[in-house]
Amino acid sequence: MSKKEKGEKPSNFIRNIIIEDIKSNRHGGKVITRFPPEPNGYLHIGHAKSIVMNFGFALEFNGRCHLRFDDTNPTKEEQEYVDAIKEDVHWLGYDWGEHLYYASDYFDKFYEYAEKLIIMDKAFVCDLSPEEIRAYRGTLTEPGKESPYRNRTVEENLDLFRRMRAGEFKDGERVLRAKIDMAAGNLNMRDPVVYRIMHVPHHRTGDKWCIYPMYDFAHCLSDSIEGITHSLCSLEFEDHRPLYDWFLDQLQVECHPQQIEFARLNLTYTILSKRKLIRLVEEGVVAGWDDPRMPTISGMRRRGIPPAAIRNFCERIGVAKKESVVDVALLEHCIREELNRAAPRVMGVLDPVKVVIENYPEGVEEELEAINNPEDPSFGIRNVPFSREIFIERSDFMEDPPKKFFRLAPGREVRLRYAYFIKCTGVIKDQETGEIKEIRCTYDPATRGGDSPDGRKVRGTIHWVSASHAFHAKVRLYDRLFDHPYPDRAAKNGGSFMDFLNPNSLKTMGSCMLEPSLKDAQPGKVYQFERMGYFCVDKHDSTSGSPVFNRTVTLRDTWAKIEKRFRQQQGQKSRKKRRRNRK
């Protein structure tokens, strides 16, 4: 039996550590994790990796996972973000139950620990300016110098720190620093700042505090207070681990969690840095944080991507310490895999051209039976109306088709899905532009439902919609935001990631014709438009009875591949020809 069949998850180094820890009863056999976002922005697929890991391990080992807001810097944080983050985590399918925490809940405790550090003579109040502190810190290759304030007495430090808290000093005038080692090779250990003065109201504690703890101090203690066993974070915090351990060792806390670092997620054709995503929003490249092209959780939700697809994706990419870039094709695969199971099928013509079936009686209509999901009979069947005039996809007809084109062409017969075989008898074109205005066909009444009694085969089956029954709708075709697989890497040679924006990331189809059952489609619902892709009803722009659809992802398109290869071959041939002619 394969691992998948047994429900076994693929091995990774963090799971191995946890399994070993349980075996050796290291944390009393418990597994308690946490997802600790700073509420200063929206969550994206990179955060989803962390969420799936933290909540996933908790679920897998019968532990629990906390949601903790790391809100120690009030200048950047807002309630709006905490609300959005909670919504996103829930939407992804996880529940923290009673365990919702805020670092700001612990401000009193942090303060006590800070005084304890001072009393142990392991911290001091420093009057150096930010610039001076930097200068004293030394460089990557040279040791730093000790602050002239490093040898203040415990009493003086305690007094100064209390006055810092009381608001006697201005922002930046003094800081509390840990007393460690100014010659340490790890810069984080060169007497790091522990508390800074900020006369800024906090979104939760208001004006209670004018000093706020730094990440390194607050994070390890938050973890410890909550009894976290495994504190997972990204690679760039590796250098902070000695400090994480130092604080907990000095303060002799009873719970000392283990910090484990893993590589962040990177995706091809995508950027995930908050700073850059902000640019996309602020410069109006996208319509907002929840634009369906954004890699944010809210954007993906609006795009129609099911949470199960994101969860599955995050489990399949694995966890390691190697910095890597995952092919976005894997995400797309996970989306299709989920939607193929879950999305009802429906017919919609995005770029319609009219077909008149000459031998079908005028004024007659009939109902044809269509299957809602061939993957799952429980989806049932529905009726779709048929009549003499229908719309088909403009790209499903070619006047002069290449070899492997199986669709409609003059003299050719195709099947209308769930309906009849039709044969093209001619086209009517616009006199001036030459554009095809109408395709003329005949149908074979004996093929009703799509089977021919005489056993005659057709290569192509195309989708359609009855002209008089269809309704008009707007459909937005989304594609990758960037047309370069590594917009960041490419930008290093002087340019910017903005140079690699895909000009075709959004194409609005304004005159689509959809089957009538879609008229009352509910916002958020995802359908498969047969042969076209998966489309979801937009939550913002749809109105009752007038849905707007977003394309979530296309279907795999073998024909497009054949076509592309064909075109490349043509290109090569003509290039060769030109070369030959030049000689």
Added chain:
RNA sequence: UGGGGCGUCGUCAAGCGGUAAGACACGGGUCUUUGGAACCCGCAUUCGCAGGUUCGAAUCCUGCCGCCCCAGCCA
């Protein structure tokens, strides 16, 4: 001789001294009332490189090479 990490298929990624899993991508095929789905086949004689230890090395040792992170009173 600053400190810390990482190098296994095009991309992720298992592997923990017994002779290179799996997934995506890619290529080929079967089937098909979605050129979808499903199914089948193929896809690393070799693990950054070079030595060494061993009956046996991706796994252990030594030395190179390459890439990433760190000098916020951000997280």
